[in-house]
Amino acid sequence: MKFAKLIRRNLFRNKLRSFLMIVLMGAIFFLVATLIQILTTFETMGGAPTSDRLVVQSAFSLATMLPYSHEQKLRQVPGVVEVCKSQWLGGYYKERRNTFAILSLDAEKFKTVFPEFTISDDENAAFIRDRQGAIVGDDLMKRFGWKIGDRITLHREIFPFDPEVTIRGVVHHTVMGSVLYLHQDYFNEALKWNRVGTFWVKVKDPNQMAALSQQIDAAFKNSEDPTETFTEKEFNRQFVNMMGNIKVFFGAISFCSIFMIVLLAAITMSMAARERVTEVAVLKAIGFGRGLILGLMLTEFVVTTLMGFVVGVGGAALLYRSIDIAKWTMGFLPNFRLYPSTALICGVAAIAVGLLAGGLPSMKSANLSVVDGLRKVV
Amino acid sequence: MEPLVQIHSVRKVYHRDAFEVPVLNGITLDVPRGDFLALMGPSGSGKTTLLNLIAGIDRPTAGSITVDGREISRFNESALASWRARHVGFIFQLYNLIPVLNAFENVELPLLLTKLSKKERREHVEAALNIVGLGDRMFHYPRQLSGGQEQRVAIARAVVTDPTIIVADEPTGDLDAKNAEETLDLLQQLNIEFEKTIVMVTHDPKAAQHAKHTLHLEKGLLAESAAAQAAEA
Numbered sequence: 128m129k130f131a132k133l134i135r136r137n138l139f140r141n142k143l144r145s146f147l148m149i150v151l152m153g154a155i156f157f158l159v160a161t162l163i164q165i166l167t168t169f170e171t172m173g174g175a176p177t178s179d180r181l182v183v184q185s186a187f188s189l190a191t192m193l194p195y196s197h198e199q200k201l202r203q204v205p206g207v208v209e210v211c212k213s214q215w216l217g218g219y220y221k222e223r224r225n226t227f228a229i230l231s232l233d234a235e236k237f238k239t240v241f242p243e244f245t246i247s248d249d250e251n252a253a254f255i256r257d258r259q260g261a262i263v264g265d266d267l268m269k270r271f272g273w274k275i276g277d278r279i280t281l282h283r284e285i286f287p288f289d290p291e292v293t294i295r296g297v298v299h300h301t302v303m304g305s306v307l308y309l310h311q312d313y314f315n316e317a318l319k320w321n322r323v324g325t326f327w328v329k330v331k332d333p334n335q336m337a338a339l340s341q342q343i344d345a346a347f348k349n350s351e352d353p354t355e356t357f358t359e360k361e362f363n364r365q366f367v368n369m370m371g372n373i374k375v376f377f378g379a380i381s382f383c384s385i386f387m388i389v390l391l392a393a394i395t396m397s398m399a400a401r402e403r404v405t406e407v408a409v410l411k412a413i414g415f416g417r418g419l420i421l422g423l424m425l426t427e428f429v430v431t432t433l434m435g436f437v438v439g440v441g442g443a444a445l446l447y448r449s450i451d452i453a454k455w456t457m458g459f460l461p462n463f464r465l466y467p468s469t470a471l472i473c474g475v476a477a478i479a480v481g482l483l484a485g486g487l488p489s490m491k492s493a494n495l496s497v498v499d500g501l502r503k504v505v
Numbered sequence: 506m507e508p509l510v511q512i513h514s515v516r517k518v519y520h521r522d523a524f525e526v527p528v529l530n531g532i533t534l535d536v537p538r539g540d541f542l543a544l545m546g547p548s549g550s551g552k553t554t555l556l557n558l559i560a561g562i563d564r565p566t567a568g569s570i571t572v573d574g575r576e577i578s579r580f581n582e583s584a585l586a587s588w589r590a591r592h593v594g595f596i597f598q599l600y601n602l603i604p605v606l607n608a609f610e611n612v613e614l615p616l617l618l619t620k621l622s623k624k625e626r627r628e629h630v631e632a633a634l635n636i637v638g639l640g641d642r643m644f645h646y647p648r649q650l651s652g653g654q655e656q657r658v659a660i661a662r663a664v665v666t667d668p669t670i671i672v673a674d675e676p677t678g679d680l681d682a683k684n685a686e687e688t689l690d691l692l693q694q695l696n697i698e699f700e701k702t703i704v705m706v707t708h709d710p711k712a713a714q715h716a717k718h719t720l721h722l723e724k725g726l727l728a729e730s731a732a733a734q735a736a737e738a
Contacts, residue, residue, distance in 0.1 A: 129617045130617060132606075132610065133603075133606070133610075133614075133617075136605035136606060137605060140604075140605050405601060406601070406603055409595070409597070409601045409603070410603075410614070411562075411586065412560070412562050412589065412593075412595050413589065413590065413593075413595060413614060413615045413618075413662070414586050414587060414589045414590020414591070414593075414615060414618050415586065415590075415618065416583055416586040416587070417582065417583070417586070496563075497557075497562040497563070498557055498562055498563050501562075501597070501601075
């Protein structure tokens with residue numbers, strides 16, 4: 128394109144201003160891309176592949192615990208292979224800032240119900256043998272410099288119970304690397320409640336999960352502790368739905384950020400156009416038409432915002448490719464990568480910002496009277 | 506031979522807020538082909554306005570302007586822009602080069618609007634810069650040139666498309682005596698050797714001496730007309 132040189136030179140006419148503008152836009156596009164990606168990840172979290180597990184919780188709420196006696200009834204439902212009790216404990220090590228996920232579960236059923244976690248047979252056996260034993264995610268081991276055999280005291284978060292456990296094994300998982308599991312029996316022995324938050328039910332035929340869910344809930348319908356059974360996918364979606372307000376909040380921040388870029392870009396672009404009033408008048412005098420001036424300036428402004436987009440979204444893509452966000456967020460954002468759809472949304476937003484912010488100054492320049500433009504200097 | 510520029514009963518009134526400011530009050534003038542005309546007059550006499558009308562960057566309130574047989578006062582803005590690109594070369598008092606482009610690129614600007622190939626554009630630009638004696642400064646930016654050199658680049662930009670007419674608004678107004686003289690010599694050379702028609706606005710009688718003819722404007726009228734009007738009154 129004959130005019131590419133003119134556009135390129137004008138882009139970097141004021142190098143510091145262009146640099147700061149692009150960096151600023153890059154930072155905002157980084158933020159927007161991250162927020163959009165978090166929202167997208169939330170949306171897709173509930174869409175994980177169907178597993179062969181059902182989650183049984185109280186029909187009243189997740190915070191209401193179910194009696195141990197339900198386990199026996201669950202085992203009697205045809206198609207149920209195994210049942211594992213599990214309770215979210217929460218807690219921290221030494222200081223509150225060392226908070227991480229602590230769960231109690233039936234140690235002897237862990238490998239059967241959760242086969243995607245890997246642990247050596249010896250370590251698993253040692254865990255099963257020691258009622259005050261614990262198995263720990265590899266990231267957590269690294270974080271605190273723990274070794275197998277270390278005895279550690281954890282501090283309560285929810286229940287009146289400070290577990291003292293001995294690390295018996297290291298558990299590996301693609302995402303859940305920062306979780307500590309201890310015995311359900313140890314937890315129950317301390318509180319003597321004989322109640323638990325959830326039952327994780329391994330089923331024989333994943334295609335029968337919907338029917339099994341209904342069957343399970345029907346079995347407890349008239350009990351004092353009715354249940355609500357979910358597939359694992361639906362169970363996860365509950366958490367996403369709980370974040371309804373966060374989604375609105377993130378959406379609002381993204382919108383405000385884009386709006387902020389439009390305003391900042393409009394100010395900068397207006398300044399850039401204003402500085403060039405005489406030059407535009409000269410270009411028009413020597414025959415550059417209104418449409419050509421408009422096209423040149425809009426192209427320049429859109430290229431500026433696209434450069435901000437490349438810096439911000441490219442930076443985010445590289446960062447999330449090189450850092451395992453899932454581990455950093457204790458599995459809260461699994462497989463966190465910048466999707467092409469997120470980049471596309473940001474790219475369209477960048478073009479829109481360039482057109483919106485640059486539209487008015489470009490039109491003013493295009494419609495500038497040559498005589499008025501020349502008079503500004505002379 | 507038919508004059509290159511025919512101006513007939515041209516009036517120009519500017520509107521400033523609620524006021525009407527008459528600048529040209531019925532000018533009739535012919536500029537012969539190959540002429541070098543200097544327009545002189547006090548500030549506010551309308552000489553730059555007349556130049557702008559001849560160059561097609563402004564339109565008269567009344568009257569007609571014909572250049573090379575085409576009545577440009579009837580053209581719309583788009584047609585005027587393409588006409589200017591083909592027929593008019595501009596020289597400004599403050600040179601008005603684009604600071605981010607070097608001499609070569611500044612001179613090449615009007616050629617970007619033509620269908621010439623890159624090679625042809627380069628040949629034209631080199632020829633124009635050689636005419637003004639800046640063949641060795643092609644890749645210098647305006648900030649790396651003296652005022653006189655900048656004005657010569659502006660002259661090269663004005664002639665590179667081989668325009669029908671060159672308009673110059675105070676081309677020596679911002680130059681020292683030596684550079685002013687060189688610039689005027691260059692314009693004279695363009696007029697004599699290359700037979701370019703030039704209309705120049707100037708305050709400087711010495712500059713006007715380089716022109717073939719000089720016309721004086723007063724209060725929006727040519728001096729002779731103004732004198733006749735005064736006598737009638």
